[in-house]
Amino acid sequence: MSLRILITNDDGVDAPGIAIMADIAHAMSDDVWIVAPDGNQSGAGHRFTFGRELSFDSRGPRRFAVTGGSPADCVVAGMTHILGDRPADLVLSGVNAGQNLGDIVNCSGTAAGAREGVLQGAIGIAMSQSMDYEVSHKPDWANARRYGAEVVSAILAAHDGDDVFYNVNFPFCTTEEVVGLTAVAHQRFSRSPIRYYPSDNEGQFFMAIPETPQPLDPAADFEVLRRGNAITVTPFALQQTHNGALKRLGGLSLKRS
Incomplete structure (x- = not known):
């Protein structure tokens, strides 16, 4: 039985990156479905749309846009309804x-x-094509195109029922300069990178990432991608309980008067 693949994104169903992801998926399977937001949902995180109706817009065979929906909405709709x-x-x-x-993944x-x-x-595998924003705000998709299917196959071969999702980043270099695929930890920043950023319009402001918090771990995803020209993959655990803290809290009690 062919591998059944569901594709989503947060840049929107018409974004160029989702077309590349479809090519990656079709290199592995002929059973590929797309369910994605109808517009940009960058920074939406794991938000669900509760208390407001959503709708589907068919964009062709096995391709659907969810009006006003987040990526998480789209995956739920696909997994629990559209794919039957x-x-x-x-x-x-x-x-x-x-x-x-790093912590931007949150x-x-x-x-x-x-x-x-x-x-x-x-x-679950998330994939991103990195950019050098000082050079251009338009990504060069060459590395995602060239290595995407191979990266997915490598992750699937290593997967062993782990309760994780995988976060992949392709470096901004030529395809010939890519040194390989490297498993790394994510960069835990010293503080949140999200900051208040003033607007030129009086009384208005933005949420932005004006700078990267320092210091950076040379062995974590941020620096390995930026300096090493490696495709990075990081497994993120879904079980988020901190066992050390759980153990320390085991002696908690209430004072009884």
């Missing part, structure tokens, strides 16, 4: 325009698509 009695074996989220590294709609895929019983 056989949900996807693999959820691919992306390819995102821009890197998703607010990433791309990452949330893969995470919700795992919560729904599939293997």
Whole structure:
């Protein structure tokens, strides 16, 4: 039986990265479905749309846009309704325009698509094409195109029922300069990178990432991608309980008067 693949993203169903992800998926299977937001949902994180109706817009065979929906909404709709009695074996989220590294993954709609895929019983892989924003705000998709299917196959071969989703970033270099595929930890920043950023319009402001918190671990995803020209893959655990803290809290009690 062919691998059933569900694709989503947070840049929107018409974004160029999702077309690349479809090519990656079709290199592995002929059973590929796309369920993605009708517009940009970057930074949506794992938000669900509760208390407001959503709708589908058919964009062709096995291709649907969810009006106003988040990536997590799209995965739930795909896995529990659109794909019928056989949900996807693999959820691919992306390819995102821009890197998703370190603690930024916590607010990433791309990452949330893969995470919700795992919560729904599939293997989940988020993929992002990094950019050098000082050079251009338009990504060069060459590395995602060249290596995407091979990266997915390598992850599937290593997967052993782990309760994780995988976060992949392709470096901004030529395809010839890519040194390989490297498994790394994510960069835990010293503080949140999300900051208040003033607007030129009086009384208005933005949420932005004006700078990267320092210091950076040379062995973590941020620096390995930026300096090493490696494709990085990081497994994120869905069981988030901190066992050390859980143990320390085991002696908690209430004072009885």
